[in-house]
Every structure is written in structure tokens, then in C-alpha cells.
Amino acid sequence: MLAVANFHYIRKSFETEYPSIFGVTPDRFRKQLQKLAKYGQFVSQKDILKGISEDKKAILITFDDGLKEQFELAKPILDEMKIPFICFVNTSNFSEKKVSLVHQIHLLRSRISPVELRKEIEKKWTIKLSDEEKNKAIIHYNYDEEEVARLKYLLNFRLGFEELRKIISPLFKDHFDKAEMANELYMGEEQLAELWGEGSLGSHGHYHDPLGMLPAEKVKKELEKSQEFFISRFGGRAKAFSYPYGSFEACKNLSIPLAKTGYEMAFSMERAINKNPAENPFLLGRYDCNDLPGGKANLFQRKNLFENPEFSNWHRYENGTSYQQ
CATH class of the missing domain: 3.20.20.370 (Glycoside hydrolase/deacetylase)
Structure with missing residues (x-):
């Protein structure tokens, strides 16, 4: 075994x-x-x-x-x-x-508050969680604070993989030097x-x-x-x-x-x-x-x-x- x-x-x-x-x-x-x-x-x-x-x-x-x-x-x-x-x-x-997408997300989240990051994504890409999705986020990520739960739900459930890449990569470039x-x-x-x-x-x-x-x-x-x-x-x-x-x-x-x-x-x-x-x-x-x-x-x-x-x-x-x- x-x-x-x-x-x-x-x-x-x-x-x-x-x-x-x-x-x-x-x-x-x-x-x-x-x-x-x-x-x-x-x-x-x-x-x-x-x-x-x-x-x-x-x-x-x-x-x-x-x-x-x-x-x-x-x-x-x-x-x-x-x-x-x-x-x-x-x-x-x-x-x-x-820098892998998963690490781009981790690094962005370590530097930007969940509220600011979620608003930046919603503003640039006109994506918003419905009230039903906000409730689902709180239930699914019940160990996280409400704003963290909403951000995670947006990233992990609301967006497709390629869509997520198009959203995160430009944001990462704004805040970090990729090669560095x-x-x-x-x-x-x-x-x-x-x-x-x-x-x-x-x-x-x-x-x-x-x-x-x-x-x-x-x-x-x-x-x-x-x-x-x-x-x-x-x-x-x-x-x-x-x-x-x-x-x-x-x-x-x-x-x-x-x-x-x-x-x-x-x-x-x-x-x-x-x-x-x-x-x-x-x-x-x-x-x-x-x-x-x-x-x-x-x-x-x-x-x-x-x-x-x-x-x-x-x-x-x-x-x-x-x-x-």
C-alpha cells in the first residue's frame, strides 16, 4: 500500500x-x-x-x-x-x-484587500455576484470572512479558467514584475x-x-x-x-x-x-x-x-x- x-x-x-x-x-x-x-x-x-x-x-x-x-x-x-x-x-x-496563475492570485491577494481586489475585477470586467451567489459564497467558505468568501467564490466558481487568466494576468502585471x-x-x-x-x-x-x-x-x-x-x-x-x-x-x-x-x-x-x-x-x-x-x-x-x-x-x-x- x-x-x-x-x-x-x-x-x-x-x-x-x-x-x-x-x-x-x-x-x-x-x-x-x-x-x-x-x-x-x-x-x-x-x-x-x-x-x-x-x-x-x-x-x-x-x-x-x-x-x-x-x-x-x-x-x-x-x-x-x-x-x-x-x-x-x-x-x-x-x-x-x-509565474503560474495560481501563484499570481495568491500574491495579488496578499497585497490587495479582498474588497479592493473584487471591486477592481468587477469594475474592469463588469462581473458581479448576484445576491444568491453571495449567499452561496458564505455557505461554501464558511471558515472565511464574508468579503474573502465572496472573492474566492468569484475567482473559483463565477469565472472560467481562460476568463480568469485574462482578468488576473493584467492585474498581476500592474503590481509585480513577472521575471523578478x-x-x-x-x-x-x-x-x-x-x-x-x-x-x-x-x-x-x-x-x-x-x-x-x-x-x-x-x-x-x-x-x-x-x-x-x-x-x-x-x-x-x-x-x-x-x-x-x-x-x-x-x-x-x-x-x-x-x-x-x-x-x-x-x-x-x-x-x-x-x-x-x-x-x-x-x-x-x-x-x-x-x-x-x-x-x-x-x-x-x-x-x-x-x-x-x-x-x-x-x-x-x-x-x-x-x-x-
């Missing part, structure tokens, strides 16, 4: 003018690793590709987005504890000095090279786009561009892939194009244990770090991580790995 824990931001402090970037501190990260170590054995990318038996209790640590803080703050802890891991990177962040932020936010090429040499690097796509929601030709081009980056920099293809956004819709119909471009396994964000990773290598389930022991919303408070778990099953659907394009 294989349980996978996924992390994003690792920072000493998450204080900003307007809180919008959340993650774990190095101290909390270390403590969570110590807790997870009680449940099973940490494994590497190479171990999974060789095969994980159903009776083994294996745990994999992963990171999405290739953030510099992951290398500088998390890696030293992992190295000290001799824990393997995989960092999944969006290759456009390095080859084109692009890309250098500040993402790992350097020497850091990537070190991870590659250790077998700890994988692809998160070229851009941070929901591939399962894109046309087949665009998917093919996206996967090939990402592999071209690894081939040109390191002389080989990435074997592991992490789906941006990780929802079922963002992962569906992709096992065949992934295999054709050289990938051997891929990780979704289906909150589940993988009974036998070899059965569904392109739709491996994965937990957010907060879902696991030591996380803010531990789903396993009353049972062992591997005790009668929910097993990944997205691959059993017609448009999972059995789907033929």
Missing part, C-alpha cells in the same frame, strides 16, 4: 498584509514527518517504479510547484532524516520565467539539477493548467514541452507527473497521452490510499498534508493511517486509465 502526502508552501512565517498564502513552518513540517514515520516506511520515486506490494505500508512525500522555499527549508530536514521525496515543477516557470517574481519564487536551475541527480524531480506540466479540461492537441503539446525541458537540461525524460489542481476533471483521459510522452506514473489529489500502485499508475491518490496525522484537519484521528483505508478508485471509471482515446 502507498500513502502520499503533498505539500506546497514551507515558510518560517506566513504573515502578510492580507493573509492568503498558507502552508507549514519548518518546525511543523519536521513534527509531521516524525508522526508519519510511526505509520510506515518512507519510499522514493525509484521504489514506486520498482513496485510496492499490497502488504507494505509505504509513504511518499511530494511537493508541487517547484518553490524555492521547498529546497531551502524542507529539503535540509528531509536529508537529515534520510527521507526521499519528489518535487513536481511547472517547466514554464524556468524556461519562460512565467519568478526568480524569487521558484527554484534555481542548480537546485533543479541537484534534485534531478537525486531522483527527486518530476513534472507538474509546462503551465499550471487543468489538463483534463483541455483539448487533446493542447494536452499533447503541453506534455511534450515539459519533457523537452527535462531532456534539454538533464538529458532524460521525467518519469513522474503531478496533475495541476488534481481534481477528477483535471486528471481524466490523460493516461494514454502521459504514457506516450514517457511518463510512468502520475498523481491526482484523490484523497485515498493506493492499494497496489502498479494497478493504476496514472491515477495515484494523494492526500494534502493537512489531511494526514500532524495536519490541521487530520482525517485519521481515530484510526491508523493504513487501517481499513479508503482506496483510490478514480481509475475504475470509464474516463480513468481504462479509457481509450
Whole structure:
């Protein structure tokens, strides 16, 4: 069996003018690793590709987005504890000095109040939430303040992906220097090279786009561009892939194009244990770090991580790995 824990931001402090970037501190990260170590054995990318038996209790640590803080703050802890891991990177962040849309949103929200940001979007694009949508926002984001809930609803439910890009990118350009932020936010090429040499690097796509929601030709081009980056920099293809956004819709119909471009396994964000990773290598389930022991919303408070778990099953659907394009 294989349980996978996924992390994003690792920072000493998450204080900003307007809180919008959340993650774990190095101290909390270390403590969570110590807790997870009680449940099973940490494994590497190479171990999974060789095969994980159903009776083994294996745990994999992963990171999405290739953030510099992951290398500088998390890696030293992992190295000290001799824990393997995989960092999944969006290759456009390095080859084109692009800042992914998801990070543009986080950075804008950290600098502009939710009221101001929502009004700026509504003014420039004549988009407004109805009273019904405002109520839905409060219900859906019940842990957030009202204005934060409305902004999140506008960004995540009211706007389509391409529409969101057209809105956010000009706003981001008004407030940040893209190339400067890309250098500040993402790992350097020497850091990537070190991870590659250790077998700890994988692809998160070229851009941070929901591939399962894109046309087949665009998917093919996206996967090939990402592999071209690894081939040109390191002389080989990435074997592991992490789906941006990780929802079922963002992962569906992709096992065949992934295999054709050289990938051997891929990780979704289906909150589940993988009974036998070899059965569904392109739709491996994965937990957010907060879902696991030591996380803010531990789903396993009353049972062992591997005790009668929910097993990944997205691959059993017609448009999972059995789907033929």
C-alpha cells in the first residue's frame, strides 16, 4: 500500500498584509514527518517504479510547484532524516520565467484587500455576484470572512479558467514584475539539477493548467514541452507527473497521452490510499498534508493511517486509465 502526502508552501512565517498564502513552518513540517514515520516506511520515486506490494505500508512525500522555499527549508530536514521525496515543477516557470496563475492570485491577494481586489475585477470586467451567489459564497467558505468568501467564490466558481487568466494576468502585471517574481519564487536551475541527480524531480506540466479540461492537441503539446525541458537540461525524460489542481476533471483521459510522452506514473489529489500502485499508475491518490496525522484537519484521528483505508478508485471509471482515446 502507498500513502502520499503533498505539500506546497514551507515558510518560517506566513504573515502578510492580507493573509492568503498558507502552508507549514519548518518546525511543523519536521513534527509531521516524525508522526508519519510511526505509520510506515518512507519510499522514493525509484521504489514506486520498482513496485510496492499490497502488504507494505509505504509513504511518499511530494511537493508541487517547484518553490524555492521547498529546497531551502524542507529539503535540509528531509536529508537529515534520510527521507526521499519528489518535487513536481511547472517547466514554464524556468524556461519562460512565467509565474503560474495560481501563484499570481495568491500574491495579488496578499497585497490587495479582498474588497479592493473584487471591486477592481468587477469594475474592469463588469462581473458581479448576484445576491444568491453571495449567499452561496458564505455557505461554501464558511471558515472565511464574508468579503474573502465572496472573492474566492468569484475567482473559483463565477469565472472560467481562460476568463480568469485574462482578468488576473493584467492585474498581476500592474503590481509585480513577472521575471523578478519568478526568480524569487521558484527554484534555481542548480537546485533543479541537484534534485534531478537525486531522483527527486518530476513534472507538474509546462503551465499550471487543468489538463483534463483541455483539448487533446493542447494536452499533447503541453506534455511534450515539459519533457523537452527535462531532456534539454538533464538529458532524460521525467518519469513522474503531478496533475495541476488534481481534481477528477483535471486528471481524466490523460493516461494514454502521459504514457506516450514517457511518463510512468502520475498523481491526482484523490484523497485515498493506493492499494497496489502498479494497478493504476496514472491515477495515484494523494492526500494534502493537512489531511494526514500532524495536519490541521487530520482525517485519521481515530484510526491508523493504513487501517481499513479508503482506496483510490478514480481509475475504475470509464474516463480513468481504462479509457481509450
